[in-house]
Amino acid sequence: MTRHERSDQKEPRRDPNVSRRTLVQGLAVSAAAVTGIGSALAQNAPAPVGPPTTITSPPRDFSPRGAPTTYFWDPDIIAVDPSFNDPAQPNTSIKRLHTGLLWAEGPAWSSQGRYLLWSDIPNNRQMRWSEDDGHVSVFRMPSNYSNGNSFDFQGRQLSCEHLTRRVTRYENDGTATVLADSYQGKRLNSPNDIVAHPDGSYWFTDPPYGGQLYEGEPDAAGGPGNSAGKLNPRIGQPAGFVAAKRELPTNCYRIDPSGRVDLVVSEDQVPDPNGICFSPDYKKLYVVSTGKGPGDSGPGGKGDVFVFDVGADNKPVNGKRFSDFTIDGVKCGPDGIRCDVNGNVWCSSNAGRAVGYNGVTVWSPEGKLLGRIRLPEVCGNITFGGPKRNRLFMAASQSLYAVYTATQGAGPA
Numbered sequence: 001m002t003r004h005e006r007s008d009q010k011e012p013r014r015d016p017n018v019s020r021r022t023l024v025q026g027l028a029v030s031a032a033a034v035t036g037i038g039s040a041l042a043q044n045a046p047a048p049v050g051p052p053t054t055i056t057s058p059p060r061d062f063s064p065r066g067a068p069t070t071y072f073w074d075p076d077i078i079a080v081d082p083s084f085n086d087p088a089q090p091n092t093s094i095k096r097l098h099t100g101l102l103w104a105e106g107p108a109w110s111s112q113g114r115y116l117l118w119s120d121i122p123n124n125r126q127m128r129w130s131e132d133d134g135h136v137s138v139f140r141m142p143s144n145y146s147n148g149n150s151f152d153f154q155g156r157q158l159s160c161e162h163l164t165r166r167v168t169r170y171e172n173d174g175t176a177t178v179l180a181d182s183y184q185g186k187r188l189n190s191p192n193d194i195v196a197h198p199d200g201s202y203w204f205t206d207p208p209y210g211g212q213l214y215e216g217e218p219d220a221a222g223g224p225g226n227s228a229g230k231l232n233p234r235i236g237q238p239a240g241f242v243a244a245k246r247e248l249p250t251n252c253y254r255i256d257p258s259g260r261v262d263l264v265v266s267e268d269q270v271p272d273p274n275g276i277c278f279s280p281d282y283k284k285l286y287v288v289s290t291g292k293g294p295g296d297s298g299p300g301g302k303g304d305v306f307v308f309d310v311g312a313d314n315k316p317v318n319g320k321r322f323s324d325f326t327i328d329g330v331k332c333g334p335d336g337i338r339c340d341v342n343g344n345v346w347c348s349s350n351a352g353r354a355v356g357y358n359g360v361t362v363w364s365p366e367g368k369l370l371g372r373i374r375l376p377e378v379c380g381n382i383t384f385g386g387p388k389r390n391r392l393f394m395a396a397s398q399s400l401y402a403v404y405t406a407t408q409g410a411g412p413a
Contacts, residue, residue: 050071050075051067051068051069051070051071051075052067052069052075053069053075053076053356053374054076054355054356054359054374054375054376055355055356055374059376060075060076060376062094062095062096062375062376062399062401063096063099064095064096068093069093069094070091070092070093072090072091073088073090073091074092074093074094074403076094076359076373076374076375077094077371077372077373077374077403078371078372078373078374079370079371080369080370080371080372081364081368081369081370081371083364083370084362084370084371086342086406086407087340087342087344087362087370087371087405087406087407088371088405088406089390089403089404089405089406092403092404093403094373094375094401094402094403095401095402095403096399096400096401097129097134097136097399097400097401097402098127098129098136098399098400099398099399099400100398100399101120101123101127101397101398101399101400102120102121102122102123102398103120103121103122103214103215103380103397103398104118104119104120104380104381104395104396104397104398104399104400105118105119105120105121105147105148105336105380105381105395106118106119106146106147106148106149106159106160106193106336106381106395107149107336107381107382107383107385107393107394107395107400108149108150108151108157108158108383108385108413109151109383109384109385109386109389109393109412109413110151110155110157111151111155111385111389111412112155114130114131114132114387115128115129115130115131116128116129116131116383116385116393116400117139117149117157118149118381118393118395118400119143119146119147119148119149119159119395121145121146121147121162121214121215121216122145122214122215123141124141124142124143124144124145124163125138125139125140125141125142125143126138126139126140126141126143126146126149126159127139127400129400131386131387142163143159143161144159144161144162144163144164144166144168145161145162145163145210145215145216145217146159146160146161146162147160147161147162147190147191147192147193147209147210147215148160148191148192148193148194148204148205148275148336148381149194150193150194150195150196150412150413151196151412151413152169152196152202152412153196153198153200153412154172155172155412156169156170156171156172157169157170158170158179158194158196158202159194160190160191160192160193160194160204161191162190162191162209162210162215162216162217163210163216163217163237164181165181165187165188165189165190165191165210165244166178166179166180166181166188166191167179167180167181167188167191167194167202167204167255179202179255179259180204180253180255180261182261183248183251183253183261183263186247186248187244187245187246187247187248188206188248189206189207189208189210189211189246189248189250190206190207190208190209190210190211190216191204191205191206192204192205192206192207192209192210192273192274192275193205193274193275193276193336193381194276195276195277195278195411195413196411196412197254197278197282198282199257199314200257201254201255201256201257201314202254202255203252203253203254203255203264203276203278203285204252204253204255204276205250205252205273205274205275205276205287205288206248206250206251206252206253206273207250207272207273207274207290207293208224208225208246208250208272208293208294208295208296209274209293209294211223211224211225211226211246211293211294211295212225212293212294213231217233217237217243218231218233218243218294219233219243219244219245219246219294219295220233220243220244220245222245223244223245223246223295224245224246224294224295224296224297225246225293225294225295226295227295246295249266249267249298250267250271250272250273250293250296250298251263251265251266251267251273252264252265252266252270252273252276252287254314262314264314264315264316265285265287265308265316265319267298267299268299269306269319270287270289270301270306270319271289271298271299271300271301272289272290272291272292272293272296272298272300272301273287273288273289273301274287274288274289274290274301274334274335274336275287275288275334275335275336275337275347275348275381276288276337277337277338277339278310278339278410278411279339279343279365279410280339280340280341280342280343280410280411282310283309283310284307284308284309284310284365285307285308285310285316286305286306286307286322286337286339286345287305287306287307287308288301288304288305288334288335288336288337288347289301289302289303289304289305289306290303290333290334290335291303291333302324303324303325303331303333303334304321304322304323304324304325304334305321305322305323305325305334305337305345305347306319306320306321306322307319307320307322322345322363322367323363323367323369325347325349325361327357327361327369327372328357330351330354330357331351332349332350332351332357332358332361333349333350333351333352334347334348334349334350334361335347335348335350335379335380335381336348336379336380336381336382336383336395337382338382338383338384338409338410338413339409339410340384340405340407340408340409340410341407341408341409341410342407343364343365343410344362344363344364344365344370344407345362345363345364345365346360346361346362346363346382346384346392347360347361347362347363347382348360348379348380348381348382348394348395348396349361349372349378349379350378350379350380351378352378356374357372357374358374358375358376358377358378358379358396359372359373359374359375359379359394359396360372360373360375360379360382360392360394361373373392373394373403375394375396375401377396377397377398377399378396378397379394379395379396379397380395380396380397381394381395382394382395383409383413384405384408384409384410384413385409385413386404388408389408389409390404390405390406390407390408390409391403391404391405392404392405392409
């Protein structure tokens with residue numbers, strides 16, 4: 001098929017008003033059914049055109065039992081800009097690979113093992129999806145309420161642990177190495193996301209989100225997240241567990257190959273840092289800034305993404321806002337973030353109750369919105385994987401989704 005023919009196929013999806021109109025129609029039908037007084041309206045409402053999507057009523061079934069949805073282009077893959085034709089893959093569809101989680105986070109692809117690893121934080125476990133037969137199993141439990149995971153250039157797993165407030169690396173012989181648990185003698189908050197650099201260093205974010213009962217452990221009595229001391233962080237923990245207090249601002253750090261931990265992006269530059277990734281050439285650093293966590297007295301993030309230039313001295317400079325992630329007037333709160341080999345930025349979207357805006361947003365290196373992937377759940381984190389690294393895996397609330405793309409993820413993830 002020629003590029004001209006592809007463009008003709010995608011033309012109807014470039015109008016952002018289409019999704020808004022369809023959303024309004026779907027919500028009207030749903031409201032009528034709930035109140036029991038609008039059956040006539042529901043009967044007279046125009047039938048959805050094409051296959052079902054997240055915004056039709058009834059909504060699309062993403063499970064293997066669902067009806068086929070791909071009419072050359074998946075209806076929930078939206079080209080906002082014609083250039084999205086290049087990284088988006090036609091004749092494929094979004095698949096739900098697993099469900100039944102409490103809060104899915106931190107997907108990471110093992111190229112050697114050909115499996116996807118991710119965190120189910122409240123259940124204190126890591127899960128594994130095997131590429132060969134689609135089998136899902138518990139990979140590690142307990143996981144110390146791990147959040148972000150990644151693999152380095154040697155194929156070793158990296159995990160950010162909320163409970164222990166540390167970054168851990170699992171060596172190829174099966175042993176575990178604590179890479180960082182403090183900075184200048186003070187305990188870390190709750191490492192969130194991590195990425196490896198070709199020079200052997202690791203860069204990670206340290207917001208306070210693990211300081212809650214659901215996803216980690218609250219501060220010891222008197223700490224910022226437990227100032228009244230009414231919560232007992234030892235409940236449910238093993239004997240000998242020692243609770244800690246939050247001591248540091250929300251910063252980003254670099255773990256040098258020597259083991260030294262350096263502050264690279266401060267809370268004043270990016271409050272409440274969350275997702276983190278490099279551009280394909282490692283000359284730019286992207287950091288997600290989300291909202292305040294428990295006991296957070298700092299400036300507080302606003303759901304933006306910031307980008308920095310990274311020089312040979314590993315110092316991020318020239319920081320600026322990449323995007324505020326507001327689309328059609330809807331705040332599509334970013335969380336996990338990855339780049340493809342062309343430098344496009346793929347980011348998970350948490351739009352809350354704004355049906356049709358949860359999922360993934362895709363941006364050019366210049367910050368232009370290229371496309372969206374709609375999911376029926378809030379999406380927390382993403383990564384590229386698969387044998388060719390051309391499949392986007394999306395950890396979304398209680399489920400794991402995946403879709404093939406026409407590009408590849410940059411670097412190990």
